[in-house]
Amino acid sequence: xxxxxxxxxxxxxxxxxxxxxxxxxxxxxxxxxxxxxxxxxxxxxxxxxxxxxxxxxxxxxxxxxxxxxxxxxxxxxxxxxxxxxxxxxxxxxxxxxxxxxxxxxxxxxxxxxxxxxxxxxxxxxxxxxxxxxxxxxxxxxxxxxxxxxxxxxxxxxxx
Numbered sequence: 001x002x003x004x005x006x007x008x009x010x011x012x013x014x015x016x017x018x019x020x021x022x023x024x025x026x027x028x029x030x031x032x033x034x035x036x037x038x039x040x041x042x043x044x045x046x047x048x049x050x051x052x053x054x055x056x057x058x059x060x061x062x063x064x065x066x067x068x069x070x071x072x073x074x075x076x077x078x079x080x081x082x083x084x085x086x087x088x089x090x091x092x093x094x095x096x097x098x099x100x101x102x103x104x105x106x107x108x109x110x111x112x113x114x115x116x117x118x119x120x121x122x123x124x125x126x127x128x129x130x131x132x133x134x135x136x137x138x139x140x141x142x143x144x145x146x147x148x149x150x151x152x153x154x155x156x157x158x159x
Contacts, residue, residue: 025107032117038082039107042100045078046108047071062089077101 013019028036035047050066065078065088079092079100092100137143 025104025111027111034108034112037104037108037111039104041081041083042103043080043082043088044100044104044108045080046074048073048078062091065091079104 011022014022023040026038027034028038030047030049033047035049036043036045038044045065047070048065048067049070050068079097080088080090081092081096081100082088091097
């Protein structure tokens with residue numbers, strides 16, 4: 001229980017019914033870069049980059065959020081209200097956006113100031129498992145090439 005107390009603080013308000021949940025953050029990383037963070041109902045995207053899979057999924061392209069290239073949005077982050085928009089289709093603006101940023105940003109600042117990066121344990125890439133050729137890709141002329149052999153190697157993220 002000391003591990004829970006150290007991470008979340010005093011649990012008595014939840015156990016006594018005074019509050020429903022203890023605020024906590026969820027971090028979304030790609031490699032060593034934090035792409036997004038969520039605290040409560042708000043998720044803030046600091047980087048955007050989606051694989052081109054959204055081309056196969058109608059309705060999944062969201063302007064400024066699903067981007068084919070990495071886009072650094074740390075100076076102008078995207079804010080989503082996950083309670084009202086769990087599919088992340090609508091970007092918040094104005095007062096709602098500012099409320100989300102004010103809730104999430106202090107958590108991100110504290111996290112980044114105290115983070116001690118570890119050595120990645122899942123940093124091996126195999127080109128064979130990257131192949132993505134869904135049924136019907138031949139019909140639209142958009143199948144990714146299949147490598148002739150497995151090429152397991154150390155890989156990194158170009159951030």
